[in-house]
Amino acid sequence: MIKLFKYSIIFSLGLLVVACTDLEEDLVGDITEDFSEDGVNVDGPGGSDGPLTALYAELRNSGTANHGGYYSIQEITTDEMFIGAKGGDWFDGGDLIRLHQHTYTANHPFINGAWVATYNAIATANDNLGSGNLNESEVAQARAVRAYFYWRLLDSYGRVKLVTENDTDPPQASREDVFAFVESELLAALGISEVTADMDLSASPLADGGSAYTMNRYGALGLLAKLYLNAEVYTGMPMYDKAEIAASFVIDSGVYVLCDEGCSVPNLGRRPDVTTDPATLDGYAAVFAANNEGNPEHIFSVRYDEVNGPGMNFSQMNLHYSSQFTFNFQEQPWNGYATVEEFYNSYEDGDKRKEASFIVGPQLDFSGSALLDYAADDDDIQLNYTPEINELAPNSSREAGARPAKFSFKQFGRAEMDNDFPIVRLGELYLIRAEARARQADNWAVAEADVNVLRERAGVDPYNGQLTEDEFLAERGREMFQETARRTDLIRFGRYNDTWWEKPVSEPFKNIFPIPQEQINSGGGLTQNPGY
Template sequence: MKRLFKITFLSTLLIAFSCTDLEDELEDSFTEDKQFSNDGVSAGGGDSGGGALLAPFSRLRAGSAGNTGFFAVNSVTADDMAVTQKGGDWFDGGIWIQLHRHTYGSTHDRINELWNDSYAGIGECNTSLQSSLTPNQTAQVRALRAYFYWRLLDGFGRVKIITSPGADAPQSEREEVFEFVESELLDALGIPAVTASMDLSGSALTTDISNYRINQYAALGILAKLYLNAEVYTGTPRWEEAQWAAEYILDNSPYQLCGEGCSVPNLAKRPGVDSDPETLEGYAAVFAPNNENNPEIIWAIEYDETGAGGMNFNMMTLHGPSQLTWGLDEQPWNGFVVLEEFYNSFEEDDLRREANFLEGPQTDFNGNPLLDYAADDDDLVINYKPAINELEPNAIRDGGVRMKKFSFALFQRSNMNNDYPIVRLGDVHLMRGEALARAQGDWNLALPDVNALRDRAGLGPLTSLDADTFLAERGKEMFQESSRRIDLIRFGKYEDTWWEKTDADPAKRLFPIPQAQIDASDGTLTQNPGY
């Protein structure tokens, strides 16, 4: 999607930190015009250095925002969403039930897709690195390859580090994979280590704003994710490096939280329905179908309904008759639902609650009640209720609030236009706040970052924090962004009990090496413990 628009920021809250001394600076009536453009880097127009980067970056679309691969295994295993079995619909051999209940094994299709999608992206990167690239292109591809390896590191731990086309390698331990990801990103940034006073002037990566490509801030965002989870991956915490990486972005980049005055037209506005807003503002605008060039997004995956498909949240979550609400091209599949306890954790006046979820009685294109003539009971009106009767085998067809964060558009096809953020400023605030709090042993040090996001969500500030409260705040901000499983593991909550899930096996923190990959490896891959 290649469009250019101007955002005006009003009453922006700026928070500045030193490494050890926290100080709030509130600047009122701050107004700044910024232009963010992705011209020249979209799937339809090649990229800024020719077509050399198109193939490896395009591989990101597989499994990142659909019901396969990375999104599926990192979302359905967590405590915020599920895929309910509605009679014969969405059973699929029990794979969704296994993900939700943590009973997945080495032959699970979605887990195998995570492996295949990641290595397919790595393969494209390796092929691209064999061609004639500029130093900037080489740095971007190496950083992208490191990101694909981060997905493997997080999901499987022990994988093969393959750096040239057609090559093979022995299976590396998790610590070795961590070190490889770290070194590739540091090399791309032109620094030996992340420090409080690092100088990136020697980096081949630029500071240019190009949401579909990797600049210095995107690479630092990946490093912050890596260091934030370092204790999980290696047993050794790296909180200060996570803080410094996030802090550099916040202190030096032009990105801004999309808040009051940051808006886009609501492409789901039905002409005859007055309750549909004309515009989407703040948090809701970050994830809208026209979110390209949003000032909060540092690096995103480009999705487009005509030339860059793969995002189909509308199909995954909406009930079939909801096709008539927006005049969708196809009838949705009625699968993914939001768990009641997670939905109820949002305060009623939290603007993220309205942006994230579709709840209540549904209406058609003209605002009339939307009916399901195959309803489970005598109430034909589709009503997305928070309560879900059961995970399987006969979940109520309109049970469960639905995902709406990546909002819809009129006459939308099965593939959506919303770009999918990998690194955005809201997450950077949370990473900085958490890393600082953990490094100093005081969760209250994360209050400025948490309260900046609460302010954007229309909520009053918290006056104190602990680990559980921080995790809850992070969950509300990061819903549907493939981070919840990772966060639950880092906070020691992945073995907890939640709706229809009681498994407490810590071995499940890693996915099994897919049996198909072990069988094809001639003995060079071995299974993770516990499978």
């Protein structure tokens, strides 16, 4: 078993107050040593001392799977999750309620935090690209990873500055120009001028497969598929044909397979005295497990490690304080994130994704005894996660809401988790191809074949003429829960401004977050998005 010991020195202490025009002043250095129990060193940018180590680490540093930045603004603005205010606990000045109810403003700290973290990642990419120390493949990787971070900005804020190694303080670009930049960078990394049915990637400097921790051809194509699927939102011009082609190329390559029958890992969260805990996690559950490294469905993933790759805190964010004794966590959880009841109820009973994604019901400790909550809101002191939720604020029940557990927990886990987070995985590409085909044909039945591949894995009946636009959106939600996809999906389907539990109708300008006021105030000519 390989162990990587990495020590990072971060000189940018003022992370959350950095203006986009000062990005080149942020220095991130990495001193990395590789060790192996069997004497074999690991090479490659996914976890070594290669020149792109710091850039790939930015996938963790930029808020992909922790509280207070990108993950938070993508998830708790949707009908998937909420954080209830339990008296003063988790009220946080109303910031979490404002995200849920779409009353956020340009002064919201999470919106500013996501902006700054993303631009810091871009600065690292620019440092790499301007160093002159990269070979052709590494240049292509750095450009594609930077394009991914610009896709986050494009999707979240629309009009941003395209800071590159050649221009550290450019004017604010239109959303269409940001789209064109992301597309051109990914195409350049692939060595092609456009995505076509007969495209030849043999000249691409990106690898033809390999580690999911390193950007390869299929990862870049997956990002293009996401980009093209949302092109009509970003530019007003639909590009579903290109989304279909990009997704199909990856699916049809045969390089990746869905994690289904025979794809399993040991259940690291298993309690020996609790007979309902399975010995292994199979299929869908294995895709997101604490030991999911090397999963055959992962195309481009963020590598997390409880010691050397911190940044995933779901066990702390989601679980009740007492759940520490279920998993023997080193630290007590925070009792924050929970699932909106209607979303949880959208799963059929027997859907394996439902079983894998949530913790509900009376809870037991490691030995199988009742897990107690001495400050319970009701007369039963056994901790019981209920899908039902009394209210968002001011006194949300401490045990309310099914708890997100798709990225499953392990015994004796630290506050930092080990689960890899897929940015591009094969299951989503089936959904992208399905939707792209349906939209081109104006017929959702066209999507059934690809969707049924995923439903078969989930153990639920296939669609046979019943698939509608609404049902597809619900099915996509069930497959992609907790993967920071829901906000983008709701916007594409025209549902982000709808009313749902404890959220009124919101105005269409909320589909794009405001440019953080702190960034506008720090100079550089940034102007606010309309409506704010």
